[in-house]
Amino acid sequence: MEQSSIITIKELIKRFPVGKGEFTALNGINLAFNTGEFAGIVGPSGSGKTTLLNIIGSLDTATEGKAVVMGQSTGDLTTKGAAKLRRKHLGFIFQTYNLLPVYTVYENVEFPLLLLQMSDSERRKAINDALEWVGLTDKIKSRPAQLSGGECQRVAIARAMVKKPEIVLADEPTANLDAANSHNILKMMLKLNEELKTTFIFATHDDKVIKYLKRKISLEDGKVVKDEIIKIKGD
Amino acid sequence: MIRFLFKGLLRDRSRSLLPILVVTAGVTLTVFLHCYITGVLGEMIEFSAKYTSGHVKVMTRAYAENKNQLPNDLALIEVNDLISNLQKDYPTIEFVQRINFGGLLDAPDEYGETKKQGIVGGIAVDLISENSKEIDRLNIRNSLVKGRIPEKPNEVLISDEFANKLEVDLGETVTLITSTMYGGMSIQNFVVAGTIEFGVQIMDRSGMIADISGIQNAMDMHDACGELLGFLDMANYDDITALNVENTFNEKYTDLNDEFSPVMTRLKNDSIMSGYFDYVDSFVGIIVTIFILAMSIVLWNTGLIGGLRRYGEIGVRLAIGEEKGHIYRSMIYEALLIGIVGSILGTLVGLGFSYWLQEVGINVGDIMKSSKMMMPNVFRANITTPAYYIGLIPGLFSITLGTMLSGIGIYKRKTAQLFKELET
Ligand SMILES: Nc1ncnc2c1ncn2[C@@H]1O[C@H](COP(=O)(O)OP(=O)(O)O)[C@@H](O)[C@H]1O
Numbered sequence A: 001m002e003q004s005s006i007i008t009i010k011e012l013i014k015r016f017p018v019g020k021g022e023f024t025a026l027n028g029i030n031l032a033f034n035t036g037e038f039a040g041i042v043g044p045s046g047s048g049k050t051t052l053l054n055i056i057g058s059l060d061t062a063t064e065g066k067a068v069v070m071g072q073s074t075g076d077l078t079t080k081g082a083a084k085l086r087r088k089h090l091g092f093i094f095q096t097y098n099l100l101p102v103y104t105v106y107e108n109v110e111f112p113l114l115l116l117q118m119s120d121s122e123r124r125k126a127i128n129d130a131l132e133w134v135g136l137t138d139k140i141k142s143r144p145a146q147l148s149g150g151e152c153q154r155v156a157i158a159r160a161m162v163k164k165p166e167i168v169l170a171d172e173p174t175a176n177l178d179a180a181n182s183h184n185i186l187k188m189m190l191k192l193n194e195e196l197k198t199t200f201i202f203a204t205h206d207d208k209v210i211k212y213l214k215r216k217i218s219l220e221d222g223k224v225v226k227d228e229i230i231k232i233k234g235d
Numbered sequence B: 001m002i003r004f005l006f007k008g009l010l011r012d013r014s015r016s017l018l019p020i021l022v023v024t025a026g027v028t029l030t031v032f033l034h035c036y037i038t039g040v041l042g043e044m045i046e047f048s049a050k051y052t053s054g055h056v057k058v059m060t061r062a063y064a065e066n067k068n069q070l071p072n073d074l075a076l077i078e079v080n081d082l083i084s085n086l087q088k089d090y091p092t093i094e095f096v097q098r099i100n101f102g103g104l105l106d107a108p109d110e111y112g113e114t115k116k117q118g119i120v121g122g123i124a125v126d127l128i129s130e131n132s133k134e135i136d137r138l139n140i141r142n143s144l145v146k147g148r149i150p151e152k153p154n155e156v157l158i159s160d161e162f163a164n165k166l167e168v169d170l171g172e173t174v175t176l177i178t179s180t181m182y183g184g185m186s187i188q189n190f191v192v193a194g195t196i197e198f199g200v201q202i203m204d205r206s207g208m209i210a211d212i213s214g215i216q217n218a219m220d221m222h223d224a225c226g227e228l229l230g231f232l233d234m235a236n237y238d239d240i241t242a243l244n245v246e247n248t249f250n251e252k253y254t255d256l257n258d259e260f261s262p263v264m265t266r267l268k269n270d271s272i273m274s275g276y277f278d279y280v281d282s283f284v285g286i287i288v289t290i291f292i293l294a295m296s297i298v299l300w301n302t303g304l305i306g307g308l309r310r311y312g313e314i315g316v317r318l319a320i321g322e323e324k325g326h327i328y329r330s331m332i333y334e335a336l337l338i339g340i341v342g343s344i345l346g347t348l349v350g351l352g353f354s355y356w357l358q359e360v361g362i363n364v365g366d367i368m369k370s371s372k373m374m375m376p377n378v379f380r381a382n383i384t385t386p387a388y389y390i391g392l393i394p395g396l397f398s399i400t401l402g403t404m405l406s407g408i409g410i411y412k413r414k415t416a417q418l419f420k421e422l423e424t
C-alpha cells in the first residue's frame, strides 16, 4: 500500500516561530495518497490546510517528520531540487488565481512549458489541449483583466494542467467564485482526474467542493481528526 | 524564455517606461554636463593659451625662473634665428613673439605736462605684419570699443576704462615710461588708435596692447623678446603632443650650464589653468558617481515598488518551478535591457543638447554687461569621444545596482515566506 503511494506524510510537525515562542500549525500528520485520488483536506480556517499543502508542494519544509512526494523527501531537497520537483510533477491552483496580468491567456498557460524546454510544436499542442479542456479556446488573446473570475480560474487550471503533472494542489480554488462557476470548475477537474489520472488534493472548507471529493480528510488544530472515503455522489 | 520575459517587460509600462525615463534623464544630464564642462574648460584653456601661455612657450631659463616679475632683462635674444630654426624643426607649429611689460603711462596736457598718470600692464604682439594671426587670435577686432586696430608701430590700444581714467581720446598721445632691456630708462610716445575691453578686471583697469616692434624699439629689445609662444595645429589642446614637443626642444636647445639658453614649457605646466586639467577629469568622475548614486536610489525605489507589485508574479513563478536564482537573474537582464535602452536614448538626447550648445553656444556676453571683450563670451559645449560612452556608466550601473538592491530582498527571503506574502 505505502509503496504505491504518490505522497507519503510521516509524523509531520510544523512549528512557526511566533514572538519568543512557537506555534504548532501541524502536529503529527500521517497520510498517504495514491495516484489518481481526488482528495480534500477540510477544516476550519487556521486548521493548517495551507501549511500542509505548501509542505507537500515543497514550498515549505517540515519542522519534524517527513513528506515524501514522487519518491523524494521534500525536506532533503535543495531549493533547486524543490524547484525541479514543482516544475516537473506539480501543478498549483490558488484562491486568487494569480495569473500574470501582462500576459494573454495563451501566454499564461505557456509559461510552465517554457521552463520545461519543449519544442515549439509540442508546446503549441499542449497549450491548445489545455485550453480546450477548460473551454477557453475563444479567449486565447485576452488578458486576465478582461476575464470573469470563473474564466480566470479556468485559465489557472489550464496552466496547472498543461504539463500534465502527476499532482495538482488546489488551495481554496472556489473561494472567490459563485456557485455556478464553482460547480463548473470542479466538474472540469473531476473529468481531468478521471481522464488523465492526475492526483488532486484540495484544501477547502467550501461545501460545494466537499460534495465532489472522493476522500475527505478533516483537519483540526493541526491534527487529522477524520479520514473518510466517500462513495460517488455527484449532483 | 528570455523573449517571453521581455514581452512582459514591454507591456508593463510601470516596469519599463518609468525606469527607462529615469535612466534616460540621468544619462542625458551626465552626457550634457560632460560636454559642457569639457567645452567651457576647453575654452578657458584655449583663452589662456592664446593670451599668455601658448600651447608651448619658449623663454630663457632665467626668465622662466622669474617670470612673474616680467624680467625683460633676461629676454631671449637673436630671436629671428631661433624662430627660423624652430620652423625647420617644427614646421606645423606657429611661433610668435610676445613681450609682457609694465610701467607708467602718462597722459600729457597741451603743454606737455602730466595731466594724468597710471600704472600700466601691457602686452606686445605682432599687430602689423601682413600675415600675423595675432589680431584674430586675441579676438581684438571684436573687443574694440572705439577706434581701430594699430597700423603703425607707434600706435597702441588701451583699455576703455583706462582711457577714461587718463582722459585720453583717440588719436592723442600717451607716454610709456618703463625700463629698457639693459636697465636704462625708457620714455616713448605712443598714439592711442583705439580702446578695447578685455573682460578681465585687472586688465581693464590698466591694460594696453602694443605692436611688438614698437615695444622692442622702446625697450631696446632689437631681435629680442620675453617669450616665444608656440601654437600647435590642433583644435583642442592635446597634452601628449605638446609634451613631445617640449621634450625634443629641451633636449636640443637647453643648456643647463647657460641660464640664458632657451627652455620650453607646455601649456599644462605653465598656465594658470594647469590645475584645471586634473580638475576636469576628477570633475567628470564626481558627476558620474553622483548620478550613479542618485539614479540608483531612485531606481532602487522604483524597483522595490515594482518588486512589491510583482510578488504575485514571483510567487507564481516559484510555484511553477522556476528557480529563485533564475528569477533574480531574469530581473537583472531586464534591468540591463532597460539600462541599455535608457543609456542609448539618454546619450542621443544629451549629445543633441551638447551639439546645439557646441554649434550655437550660450552667449554670456548678453547676460554680462557687454559682449565686446576678449574673454570668450560664448560658452560652448565640446563633444569629445568620452561623451559617446560616458553615459553608459551611470545608465547601466544605476539600474543594475538598483535592481540588485531591490531584488536582494526577494532572493534572501525563504520561498515559503514569499509565498505567504502572495497569499495575502
Ligand atoms: N509563517 C507563519 N508564521 C506564523 N504562523 C503561521 C505562519 N503560517 C501559518 N501560520 C499559522 O498556522 C496556522 C495554520 O495556518 P494555515 O495553514 O494557513 O491555515 P488554513 O489554511 O487552514 O486556514 C494558523 O493559525 C496560522 O496563523
Ligand SMILES: [Mg+2]
Binding pocket: A049, A050, A051, A171, A203
Ligand atoms: Mg489557507
